[in-house]
């Protein structure tokens with residue numbers, strides 16, 4: 001084998017490779033345990049209506065504290081997707097987010113004017129039970145569909161746009177909202193954008209955070225905003241982390257803002273307090 005010929009090199013690299021495999025395997029095992037033992041948490045990051053400054057909703061983001069430190073989603077979501085655990089994780093995230101919204105309503109004694117956004121992995125969307133999953137979560141909590149936004153990524157669409165369009169259209173029957181996440185980083189054609197029942201375009205933070213330094217990024221954001229407007233879609237700018245960016249995106253007519261400038265992803269109780277304080 002090639003390896004035998006490059007003996008000197010393999011001696012250095014093989015243990016590292018083996019280590020990476022072992023680490024991935026143990027991460028997968030530990031993630032499975034974490035999901036089953038309900039050790040994962042959801043954090044909620046406000047989505048602020050830029051014209052009024054009020055909180056319109058929260059994006060639910062998975063958090064995993066393991067052995068006293070946080071493992072970032074960029075480490076465990078890929079592991080979950082490759083191992084299939086994303087199906088359980090995604091089901092948990094959806095039902096927990098909906099239940100949290102129902103709990104907030106109960107605390108306030110009324111249906112609050114806010115919704116939750118939940119990320120759907122391409123793997124979830126490719127499954128036949130995805131519509132049943134969503135209708136089940138709505139039914140279990142009694143929350144109306146227009147308060148749930150499902151965030152899908154461009155990578156979910158690229159392989160089979162027609163099938164994804166059919167799935168999303170089926171889910172639109174429950175009145176849910178569909179957001180295209182991280183827009184601008186993938187390869188969605190304008191044709192499939194037109195075909196899909198998208199309510200919100202979320203402009204990837206890579207463009208947003210670059211706007212102050214780079215005129216090209218500002219031009220791209222402007223173009224996406226006007227494309228969305230022409231197609232009757234709302235827009236969210238991700239990664240707003242300064243006053244200047246918040247002001248710029250408000251002036252450009254972006255619908256919602258999300259980012260550290262407003263708040264980091266918050267624990268459920270803190271998110272509820274943030275909403276109450278800000279929308280009072």
Ligand code: C2E
Nearest residue numbers: 061062073074077093119120121239240241258259260265
């Ligand atoms: P995303 O859906 O694009 O979520 C937004 C990410 O941007 C979050 O990262 C959030 O913490 C981060 N963020 C928010 N404001 C700022 C800012 O001002 N500056 C910067 N630099 N970052 C900001 P997070 O929580 O690490 O999640 C990363 C990704 O993991 C998410 O990206 C999403 O794709 C995925 N993810 C998280 N939870 C779930 C889940 O329950 N299911 C699925 N399928 N994916 C999830």
Ligand code: MG
Nearest residue numbers: 059119151181
């Ligand atoms: Mg998202």
Ligand code: MG
Nearest residue numbers: 181182202238
């Ligand atoms: Mg995003």
Ligand code: MG
Nearest residue numbers: 182204205238
């Ligand atoms: Mg993103």
